[in-house]
Amino acid sequence: xxxxxxxxxxxxxxxxxxxxxxxxxxxxxWSHLLRVRDxxxxxxETGRQLWPIATLANFxxxxxxxxxxxxxxxxxxxxxxxxxxxxxILAVHHSWxxxxxxxxxxxxxxxxxxxxxxxxxxxxxxxxxxxxIPIAPQPWEPTYALATCDDDxxxxxxxxxxxxxxxxxxxxxxLVDALSDDETVHAFRQMMSPWTAGSNGTAHxxxxxxDARVALAVHTRAGATHLAxxxxxxxxxxxxxxxxxxxxxxxxRGAATGRSEAWWLLAVFTGMDExxxxxxxxxxxxxxxLECFMxxxxxxxxxxxxxxxxxxxxDEGISVAMSARDSVESR
Numbered sequence: 001x002x003x004x005x006x007x008x009x010x011x012x013x014x015x016x017x018x019x020x021x022x023x024x025x026x027x028x029x030w031s032h033l034l035r036v037r038d039x040x041x042x043x044x045e046t047g048r049q050l051w052p053i054a055t056l057a058n059f060x061x062x063x064x065x066x067x068x069x070x071x072x073x074x075x076x077x078x079x080x081x082x083x084x085x086x087x088x089i090l091a092v093h094h095s096w097x098x099x100x101x102x103x104x105x106x107x108x109x110x111x112x113x114x115x116x117x118x119x120x121x122x123x124x125x126x127x128x129x130x131x132x133i134p135i136a137p138q139p140w141e142p143t144y145a146l147a148t149c150d151d152d153x154x155x156x157x158x159x160x161x162x163x164x165x166x167x168x169x170x171x172x173x174x175l176v177d178a179l180s181d182d183e184t185v186h187a188f189r190q191m192m193s194p195w196t197a198g199s200n201g202t203a204h205x206x207x208x209x210x211d212a213r214v215a216l217a218v219h220t221r222a223g224a225t226h227l228a229x230x231x232x233x234x235x236x237x238x239x240x241x242x243x244x245x246x247x248x249x250x251x252x253r254g255a256a257t258g259r260s261e262a263w264w265l266l267a268v269f270t271g272m273d274e275x276x277x278x279x280x281x282x283x284x285x286x287x288x289x290l291e292c293f294m295x296x297x298x299x300x301x302x303x304x305x306x307x308x309x310x311x312x313x314x315d316e317g318i319s320v321a322m323s324a325r326d327s328v329e330s331r
Contacts, residue, residue, distance in 0.1 A: 030069040062089040071102035084252035091115035114256035132277040140284035142237035159237040163228030170217030198250025201326030219321035226296040235292035247326035
């Protein structure tokens with residue numbers, strides 16, 4: 001470190017500051033990395049555009065530093081350009097037992113608890129949830145697809161699934177209309193907003209009175225499609241994966257939020273949203289009774305950021321078809 005931090009900040013030399021962050025991490029000088037972050041953040045207030053350095057230093061702090069330093073990443077409230085939520089970054093390489101003594105009560109602590117619980121840590125029952133769902137995954141829930149994270153950012157593969165496709169000839173939909181102003185449609189669009197508002201994506205949902213074939217036919221207006229039955233747990237995993245991600249270019253929201261969004265969407269569709277939160281066991285029984293399918297149509301792509309599901313509630317006689325996709329092309 002031939003140049004002092006003060007000199008680098010004064011010159012606003014981004015390349016040298018990136019190298020300074022790298023060498024600081026290599027030396028495991030976490031106190032100095034905090035200084036780098038705070039100095040770069042303060043420089044922004046004087047007109048020097050060093051927010052990328054502040055963001056980089058805070059990201060590395062959360063990802064690589066020991067828990068007592070990593071938790072300090074939550075001190076920085078300017079998180080817009082982080083690759084994902086600090087709570088999830090912290091949870092990748094730190095256990096709950098390591099982090100908990102350094103996390104003040106509040107929303108961030110609750111999110112970290114949820115993230116670490118999804119990774120297998122036991123969280124004390126008295127720990128506040130704040131997401132209106134249990135911190136501990138329930139017996140009926142899937143093993144969620146969790147992101148990994150390194151210095152280059154997140155890797156977020158979708159849940160593993162090997163669908164057994166069967167061709168489906170769509171029934172006549174001449175007398176079938178989509179239910180207008182359905183709350184499920186609104187909930188799905190809200191859930192997928194990082195793909196649409198924050199990236200290049202599209203998201204659509206259609207609710208009908210009828211079975212899965214009818215819902216898909218109305219949704220796609222295609223005469224022939226393919227469906228593959230999946231378990232309700234597999235459907236929950238796919239919805240949570242989509243809700244956790246930011247698509248191709250949007251900001252990731254994290255596994256904890258993705259799981260919460262999946263619960264809410266399914267609660268709205270099944271009518272379990274009032275009162276909320278629902279009893280977890282009763283909710284699981286309702287979800288377990290759904291008929292769930294992956295869908296494949298002529299719109300399907302190989303872009304990697306897509307979800308096509310159909311859920312059928314036979315007890316209520318309604319079905320929902322949901323599709324979203326995003327492009328890896330530049331915005």
